Amino acid sequence: MEESVLNRRGFIKGAAASAALLALGLKSENLFAKDDFIKITILHTNDVHSRIDPFPMDGGRNQGLGGVAPRAALINKIRSEEKNVLLFDAGDIFQGTPYFNFWGGELEIKMMSMMGYDAGIMGNHDFDNGVEGFAKQLTHANFSVINSNYDFTDTDLHNKTIPYKIFKKGNVKIGVYGLGIDFEGLVNKKEYGNSKYLDALKKALEMERFLKLDQKCHMVVCLSHLGYRYKEGNKICDVELAKNTRYTDLIIGGHTHTFLRKPDSIRNLSGQEVLVNQVGFAGINLGRLDFVFSKNNHKKMVYSSAIEVVENNFKI
Known part of the structure; x- marks a missing residue:
């Protein structure tokens, strides 16, 4: 698993976005300001693994990074x-610090609720206190x-x-579904109990x-x-x-703790572009993708991506 830290922030303009802007004859700031367009910003995390506090200032490569308070400030x-x-969030909310050992995930779910997460999925480590443990903590969730x-x-x-779940932003409808990994070899049978894994591609x-x-x-959108x-x-x-959907x-994405510098662009079965993104682990990065849609025909016009490094220098 790649766990290098990206020490930069700001927008990375994709080639598709630049080409579309030139074709329209508009600069990005003018495009986003026009009444004919609507901008949707998608923020995301994955594999936060109970990282409530920033990494300690101990000389390690991740020192001062991550943490709920800096992430909340950045989101706000x-x-x-x-x-x-x-x-x-793309799963593995739990496991990795003593917060989970002491409170079983209650703090993680409450803080995600306070930060205003719209939706998340389960990772394999979210079964670490069994199905019953995760179900218990969902009583604290408002997402x-x-x-x-x-x-x-x-x-x-x-x-x-x-x-x-379908989200409506302006007049744009965004449908979201979620896929979990196969339990086999990752989760003890006693932890997932009578849960059944269904073929991910077929369900997608x-x-x-x-x-x-x-x-x-x-x-x-697939989480x-x-x-x-x-x-x-x-x-x-x-x-x-991405290759096998339409x-x-x-x-x-989540699970492999992959730090992508920009979304991977893949052609699907229809020859259309699918973006795949993942931002590492432990809340070190906050993924950001901005999409611009035409209000008239809801066509996706351009997108840009950013890696927001979560550092302990924000104030809530």
Whole structure:
């Protein structure tokens, strides 16, 4: 797992965005200000692993990075600047610091609720106190846990997750579904109990079609804890998911702790671009993607991406 720290921030303009801006004959600041367009900002984290405090100032490579308070301040700053913001998490909320050992995830869920997360998914470590442990902590959540490929019918999580959620920002509909990783070899049977894993690609094809064609969403987002990429060609991951879907526009990933400098751009079965992004672990980075849609036909015009390094220099 790649765990290098990115020591820069600010926007990285994609080639597609630059080309579109030139074609329109508009600078980005003029484009975003026009009444004919709507800007959607998507913020995201993954594999935070109970990192409540910033890393200690002990000379380590991550010293001073991460932490809930600096992240909350950064999120609040962005929300004060942007009208249409969504905040997502791609799993492994739990496990990694004594906070989880002492309070079983209560603090993590409460702080995500305080930060105003819109939705998250489960990672394999979110089962570390069993299905019952996660279900108990969801009583503290005011955000949705989206789960499209686990069957929790005969468990304490029955009816406590949802298979998808549709968010409306302005007149743009954004459909979100969530995929978890196979339990086999990662989670002890006693921890996931009667939970059943359902084929991730099959569920992805089902959910994206439903959201795009039936629900008429203008953008389809997958929150994934499958992992970015594997050497084993037959193992489902975000890259393979992107290649083998048709209507998913963005995959926000987790599990492999991958620090991407910019979103990976992959062509799907229809030849359309799918963005895949993941921002490491421990809340060191906050992912940011800005999309501009036409208000008239809801067409996605341009996007830009940023890596926001979460440093202990903000004040709430």
